[in-house]
Amino acid sequence: MIKLAIKYKKTADLVPYANNSRLHDETQLGQLVASINEFGFTNPVLLDGANGIIAGHGRVMAANVLGLETVPTIELQHLTNEQKAAYVIADNKLAQNAKWDDEILRLELQSLSDADYDLSILGFDEASLSRLLDVAETADAFEEYNQAIEYENKNAGPYKSLIVHFENEQDVDNFKHLIKQNFSNSAKYIYHPLQIRKETESKRYV
Amino acid sequence: MSKQQFPIYIPSKGRHESCMTMKALDLMGMDYYVIVEDQQYNDYASVIDKRKLLVLDMDYKRTYETCDHLGDEKSKGAGPARNFAWDHAISHNSGWHWVMDDNIRSFRIFNKNEKVKCETPDFWRAMEDFTLRFSNVGMSGPNYTFFAPSRQKKHPMIVNTRIYSCNFIRNDLKFRWRGRYNEDTILSLDVLKDNWCTILFNQFLQEKMVTQALKGGNTAEFYAKEGTANKSKMIVQVHPDVARLAYRYGRAHHHVDYNVFKKNAFKVRTDINSVKKPVYKFNLIEKHHDTDASDL
Numbered sequence: 352m353i354k355l356a357i358k359y360k361k362t363a364d365l366v367p368y369a370n371n372s373r374l375h376d377e378t379q380l381g382q383l384v385a386s387i388n389e390f391g392f393t394n395p396v397l398l399d400g401a402n403g404i405i406a407g408h409g410r411v412m413a414a415n416v417l418g419l420e421t422v423p424t425i426e427l428q429h430l431t432n433e434q435k436a437a438y439v440i441a442d443n444k445l446a447q448n449a450k451w452d453d454e455i456l457r458l459e460l461q462s463l464s465d466a467d468y469d470l471s472i473l474g475f476d477e478a479s480l481s482r483l484l485d486v487a488e489t490a491d492a493f494e495e496y497n498q499a500i501e502y503e504n505k506n507a508g509p510y511k512s513l514i515v516h517f518e519n520e521q522d523v524d525n526f527k528h529l530i531k532q533n534f535s536n537s538a539k540y541i542y543h544p545l546q547i548r549k550e551t552e553s554k555r556y557v
Numbered sequence: 558m559s560k561q562q563f564p565i566y567i568p569s570k571g572r573h574e575s576c577m578t579m580k581a582l583d584l585m586g587m588d589y590y591v592i593v594e595d596q597q598y599n600d601y602a603s604v605i606d607k608r609k610l611l612v613l614d615m616d617y618k619r620t621y622e623t624c625d626h627l628g629d630e631k632s633k634g635a636g637p638a639r640n641f642a643w644d645h646a647i648s649h650n651s652g653w654h655w656v657m658d659d660n661i662r663s664f665r666i667f668n669k670n671e672k673v674k675c676e677t678p679d680f681w682r683a684m685e686d687f688t689l690r691f692s693n694v695g696m697s698g699p700n701y702t703f704f705a706p707s708r709q710k711k712h713p714m715i716v717n718t719r720i721y722s723c724n725f726i727r728n729d730l731k732f733r734w735r736g737r738y739n740e741d742t743i744l745s746l747d748v749l750k751d752n753w754c755t756i757l758f759n760q761f762l763q764e765k766m767v768t769q770a771l772k773g774g775n776t777a778e779f780y781a782k783e784g785t786a787n788k789s790k791m792i793v794q795v796h797p798d799v800a801r802l803a804y805r806y807g808r809a810h811h812h813v814d815y816n817v818f819k820k821n822a823f824k825v826r827t828d829i830n831s832v833k834k835p836v837y838k839f840n841l842i843e844k845h846h847d848t849d850a851s852d853l
Contacts (some may be wrong), residue, residue: 478729490691490825492756494712498834499687502760507670507708549707550672555844556666556675 357395359421362414365396365499366403370436373443375409378476385472392422393524397442400428406442409482457483509542561651562685563725564646565589566640568613568657577766579609584676585664590645592638617641619715622735624743624795625787634732647728653688655681657723660766663749664699666839667760671708674760679837680811684761687833688725692826693751695730699761700721715757717818719745723763727753736795738788742813747797749818 375383379444392414396407404411405427410531414422414476430438455518462469496502534541569591570636582589592611593601601610639656646654664680665672669739698720705711721741730753736743745755775811789811793800801814 358631358757365607440826476729478731480726490823492691492714492716492823494752495690495823495825496687500683500713500760500834501839502668502713503666504670504710505709507787551671551673553843554671555842556673556680556839557677557842 355425357423357425357555358408360396360398360424361418362422365411366400367408367411368400368404368439369440371404371408373439375410375412378429379474380412380416380531381407382472383475384416386474387413387419389469389472390421395423398424398427399424399430403435405430405435405438405469413462435529450544453483460484489523502507512540562682563655564649564683565643565655565656565657566592566611566639566645567659568635568642569590569601570594570635571599572659573597573604578602578657578659579605581661581663585678585680586676587678587681588640592642593657604726611641611645613638613641620750622733623737624735624791625737627737629806631737634737634740635636636736636740638736639740643726643728643733651728653685653725653727655723655725657763658765661763662766663764665702665762665764667705667707667711667762671700672705672707672762673743673841675839677838677840679839680761681725683835683837684725684758688756690825690829691823693752693754693821693824694756695727695751697722697725697756699758699763702762702764706763711759713758713760713761716823717749717755717821718757718815719813720755720757721745722765736791739792739811743795746799749815750796750799751781751820752821754821754823780795782791783795788813817839 376402388411392410394407396411397405400403407422411422427435427438460470460473460480466486472478475483480499506532515526517526530543532541532543565587567580567589569576569579570593579589580593583584589609590611591601591605592607592613595612595615598610598612617640619635621633621637621640623633623636635658642654642656662675671716684697684699688694700715701722719742724741724744730748731751732744732747734740734744762764783804788807789802789809792811792813793802796813799815799817800811803810803812
């Protein structure tokens, strides 16, 4: 196992990897700046032996924003070119693959919040924080609805439905005569006694 | 009660002659924005107050994630304009926004087994207030009228399902509209998979024109040319874990299993007093002279 040494280097001398596929938008850059301000530059930049950055592009951008003249670095010159290119991706992707234990995370965030710690520097957006910190009991959304808005509908379907088969057109006509209704050939169902569809076009909620 | 608290956006294309949703909202006394493409601005400006018109920044169209490899060959649908609306709402410091299709004939309240047209802004306020009772609802909206049969005793809402055509969206969600087709389902699944809840109201309904019945919009752009097979395939491609493709009656259909999201539990906000029943202005009246949007 190679022993790694931390060496401080001039920020201006560090060269971003031309094919770095990881993007750092303004929001994330702001989070990195806030984090370095709070905790210091605690995670060394990984270099390829010629001041080329393998991992830590975002942190170097944040260091430039903060005007840090030097940053801690670790040289990984023993890696092959392919290994370096792969590590640029793996360093980001492997961390991304980890999952949170939401319950423990919520307790930790709650504890920090109770101590008036500024949670905004942790890297979570507001929506996630508000969801994680919400300690309310799970709600019955339908019970909530009953409290909020008046709503009343009942089952107004048929008491009983049955399929009637006709062997010929005459039987259809006889049936129409029997129940005193005239339904079209395309009718899929009828009501007996005849029901008129409720007219709502003349009504309005205002 | 007052008007809705959050802005309403209606992306529209080639439908300045009908302006269906806009007329329905006018009857309710609502404010709204219509998002149009620059080349159609004059058409829309001839029928809509210019202060309501927003011209789509075409960068949204250029950079839109279509979820396929067809690039600019085919229409990208309403997604780019919907993303434009989302960012417009954020830039105006709004926490939520409404975005809806331009072919909604009326908005109705379903109560006492009747689906009656609504002309009061409280229609929107009631949905907003109820949605905001919870800290973890990401999206809500009214159901289609034809999914709420008058004779059935329906629950006032369906939870954790797809929200379509008229969406009330929390602005700080990390997602955006994507997909050339089926973007409503794709966004709904993005939101649900991230453990947010959704509410599809049955009490509040949208009377939507059948998608391919009104000229303009997506009708001319692609459904009329290629049917709906690609639409069904896309949702399966983007969310294969919950969507599957089936062929019935010679057509491709997609089926999405929303049951897996039943576990997304609702959480009541602790920072508001939501117990008291709000008073909404829903007065049912007989109106003899009918001159509203359904007469078009």
